[in-house]
Amino acid sequence: MNLVLPVREAPARARKIAPAADPSGRIIAGDCIEEMRKLPAKSIDLIFADPPYNLQLGGDLFRPEGGRVDAVDDAWDRFDSLAAYDRFTRAWLTEARRVLKDDGAIWVIGSYHNIYKVGAALQDLDYWILNDIVWRKSNPMPNFRGTRFTNAHETLLWCAKSQDAKYTFNYQAMKALNDDLQMRSDWVLPICSGSERLKDGLGHKAHPTQKPESLLYRVLLACTKPGDVVLDPFFGTGTTGAVAKRLGRQWIGIEREPAYRQAAAERIAATLPLDESAMETIPDKRSQPRVAFGLLVENGMVPAGTVLVDAKRRWKAAVRADGSLSCGPHAGSIHKVGAGLNKAPSCNGWTFWHVEKRGRLVPLDALRQEHLAGLA
Amino acid sequence: MNLVLPVREAPARARKIAPAADPSGRIIAGDCIEEMRKLPAKSIDLIFADPPYNLQLGGDLFRPEGGRVDAVDDAWDRFDSLAAYDRFTRAWLTEARRVLKDDGAIWVIGSYHNIYKVGAALQDLDYWILNDIVWRKSNPMPNFRGTRFTNAHETLLWCAKSQDAKYTFNYQAMKALNDDLQMRSDWVLPICSGSERLKDGLGHKAHPTQKPESLLYRVLLACTKPGDVVLDPFFGTGTTGAVAKRLGRQWIGIEREPAYRQAAAERIAATLPLDESAMETIPDKRSQPRVAFGLLVENGMVPAGTVLVDAKRRWKAAVRADGSLSCGPHAGSIHKVGAGLNKAPSCNGWTFWHVEKRGRLVPLDALRQEHLAGLA
């Protein structure tokens, strides 16, 4: 397979370095359960695992504009039954436990399709859950049919080997990474796209579920020390290896698919250690969070039934349970109804609509600021 | 226990109203497994459950299954507790499944201590997960010892009774509540505090894990219709009942602790339902009556011979006497011709095709709405 590497890297130089000779780590070819059996017991400091999710997708899914969704339909994600997935999960988690040092830790990422089975198995195998972490995607795929909530997050489980294990947690590093606030259990990070996303020679994505380096960066920075050995039993295109190398950690990747191994080897060979650019890619989201008007309805600041008026009291509109307004024939969001009444293409409902308080008109925007102040 | 109610309520008046006489719902005293057994099968539209998960304090909860916790040593105790918690979870989820209508749904909230066991049990019992929702707390308790990430979220599981069930989801209402964007699976809501938090006579919180009404508001608005019956088998101080009453839903709460029942009864008695008009939400198009395009041709709204165009005026099509379109080689319904021209598998002809009126393009959908309004 001829791989096109990201622009910032140097393919020619990368190919000259034999992947197996990378001093910081190695890629093992084969099934992770069998290959973990060959590793010495209690030799690994941290395991990061991104196992198949067992998505169980149905037929084709089309976007509203007509395009077809490029679904994950690879053979490696198909299992005969829920019970078969359970057996697979417990088998690899058992081997993972054997190779893990007593004070080591494991991270597993998944979605609602599999993470509950994984979590239950971890607990049954006497792992001790330290946190569940929510990766909130800033740019998830929408729900095209309007049938459910946008599936906008994935879940990571962080476990020690036992309740009393002395696991590694670089608290101050995490706090520093988060503008001197304690790092929370919900992480907002974009999905892997753009130049970071590995492509094959035809411009198709090299792996259907490549994880962003920012995610691994945070995990490895939080839970390992320089020189620690990180094992990824579902290596894929080697995000774990690339970030481990960059951060000066040792790494071992296990992968069955030759094409993924090849992509990972070239990628990691072209990665330079101690490059702090990944640090910069983690967004410091200090901008004000967006507030939906519906939130003020839910939390009782502007209860359903409230009557809103414009600044000149020309229009009145009633707030409904879902945060929409109704005013004669007009119904919809604060912005849409304002635009409809004004016969304008758009309208800022936050400044257009007011609540009457003790004889004075208070714009919705003031209530929004009040709400934001309450959160701070 | 003498409970002090929130400021906005009127204790004296509340006590005069016999709780059992609330027309919108009732509180059942007792263990939820036993009491659910007495409810008729397939009678409940929605279950919201906030089960206990503190294994240390909850030992006697597991008596219905007969297993008594015998703390020989820590390891045995923990194993026995985990297994007992599993049995307890599967027991109440089984009864819940029995009382649920085939097209009903269940929500369960939990933290990493129990939600993985709950999720695995739900899947084993053939519930079908629709989403996992992350309640991202805007003001969580910090991790004082600096040993883990701040545990800043809880998880809710939303499941249908089977894979092919026709569950209720008010997509448009959720979109309205979120400023005209699809509602995502991560919800940012503050924890229950301030005047909303019920206190006992000594100023202590009446219940250790009282949920915010905003959380229930969103769940019930998304997944029920007015008049639906909502069951909460772990009623506590009745947040589910209060919000159900406010939104015009019927409710049933099951609670073992007399003090919680008393607090819930007083709280709900003092809650007023919303005005009917305020309870309205943006309707889903799917629930509106069908209009055949031919009807608009028959009644002269879009006479045969009218030329339709798409929004970008790239295509033109003539309306024929039977309401079909013809456009070059394409002929058929407004949808079929639109799909053919777009080379798409399908197309919504109502929004694709437009009529020119005084230089402006009016989508057929607007004419359909006009027609429907004329009938009303």
Add this chain to the structure above:
DNA sequence: GTGGAAGCTGAATCCCCTT
């Protein structure tokens, strides 16, 4: 070169009634 419009894409358990 630059700015804007238009197109493409991401771990997705994605419709429902009539014949």
Add this chain to the structure above:
DNA sequence: AAAGGGGATTCAGCTTCCA
């Protein structure tokens, strides 16, 4: 019961192309 067809449905970020 399977098939056919009406018709409901998308957000953010990056890339490409054209003016």
